[in-house]
Amino acid sequence: MTTAEQGGTPKVQLIDITEEQCDQRLDNFLITFLKGVPKSHIYRIVRKGEVRVNKGRVDVKYRLETGDQVRIPPVRVAEKAPETFVGQHLQDALAASVLFEDEAFMIINKPAGYAVHGGTGINSGIIEGLRSVRPNAPFLELVHRLDKDTSGCLLIAKKRSALKKLHTLFREDQVQKTYLALLAGQWLRKKLLVSAPLQKNQTQGGERMVFISKTGKEAETLFRRLKLFPDCTLVEAAPKTGRTHQIRVHAASSLGHPIVGDERYGQDDVNKAFRSRGYKRMFLHAATLQFTHPVTGALLTVSAPLPQQLDDLLTYEERL
Template identity: 50%
Template sequence: MRKIAVDSAPAPSVRFVEIGAEQAGQRIDNFLLRVCKGVPKSHIYKAIRGGEVRVNKGRTSADYRLAAGDQVRIPPLRLPAPGAARPVPPAAFPVVFEDEALVVLDKPAGLAVHGGSGVSFGLIEQLRAARPEARFLELAHRLDRETSGLIMVAKQRKSLLRLHDMMREGGGRKRYQALVVGDWVNDRQHLRQPLYKYLTPSGERRVRVDPGGKPAHTIITLERRFGRYSLLGAELRTGRTHQIRVHLAAAGFPIVADEKYGADEVRQAFARQGLHRMFLHAGSLDIPHPLSGEPLSLRAPLPPECMAILRYLEGSNK
């Protein structure tokens, strides 16, 4: 008689989790991504939208922040088998600063900070894979995939909450460098256009200047002029999605090699010169330490490919 192989893996079932002090303050989507390792992000968001994920027996939204004592219903999402090989390759990134409260890394361009939107994993998943002994590693903020530079990762719940508070209250300065198309004139200029997030018909996330959008404030300073191009400093006073990119594009000075808000011909021209990324770098961070309050002044130099482009433009203008 022919034998039929039966999958012995247990079927996923509903789970109920009570939130403790360490999980309190986390967004529920981030909590579920940690608890349901290996489940595609799209499945988790679908379960939240469909009301399968519940908090205290009620429906919730992806941006809900958990409180200690909350009862979370986790639907039967299929998880990896116990003991399955870790799907995320571990990776080490240049460490700019680290202590018991946080680690600040220099993120390369082209790497997402987390998985999702067609990306199976990002910096935070690779960092966790490289540090399996770490009990807590959470992004304190985000950087676009094509932006390089300083990214803060909290190593304790209290430091994460304090960093979030500081960023909401404007405590600290994040400064970027951007090479833009156009001859920028003003030494210092405030851009305050409201920004609105939307999806294209293909499902791609975009942002535009719109009176119905959220308030946004970027301070631009001129660093160097190269005729048709300018190197600018950009300081964020709010943290909206694609804020620097959209503010500069709306002002008529799109960032070089920005595939969403810039011109294809510019990106192609700079690719021929060896630049295969957007020229936007988070190079400066001045912020009080989240626990001690001591001032932190952290720097990440422009990557070699960006420095090479500046040398090329400098030579072209002689």
């Protein structure tokens, strides 16, 4: 049932979650349901306990289940939601980025330098850009995430039913992800499976840092050397788990060879040397996604070509 607004005055609303609405975070549900209400206000009413699920307080990260009842307090919704500004450069990049698409989902070659979604201090990201490029699409949601400075394969669901099935594949480690990374210095091993638990921490400045800790969550990455250069090494990295900054931390802490251009876990002198050559981004690229199509049952393999800047850097290294 829904207790709707009457006579233009906001009223308490009780929303029963359907199968089509379930398995999404509470904040995402509220942002969609309360179009025109600032995100800051939505987070505030959840934090204060004014939003309830099954009569109890929950966090914004709570995932809704079929049959849940969400209480939404009186909120005055703006007549028109403020438009999200998406730059033309991002719109153009996204329009040409589709690697695979059907009725259930799409896979794009995410450009580096853009967060996957807007947030604190970020007006818009990849998902907002896609919705801008495709204003008539009824449903577009991120299935997983890539770091802002990482390029490559990014999966976007076009139906909630597909989103749920794809989330299950990721949760059950049935999606094989392969990355290309350029490590600082020469890594002389041919292959190594790194198994080192990772712990997340937040600095006083609000920056999220990840480090290896026995009390952290299990994390495994298989590194395989592809090519040695005089001052760096091209590797293939296949994460068996999907922890935040996993490949970056395992490369820096376990291999002792951080990723070139990594401002958070890398080496300042190495990054400075590569910047002097005109190279300004982190060399981490989500090259391939492989999984069983949740609708057709066919094995799907999609690869994203290297961005021109990364390809140019490898060409330069080959000439040294």
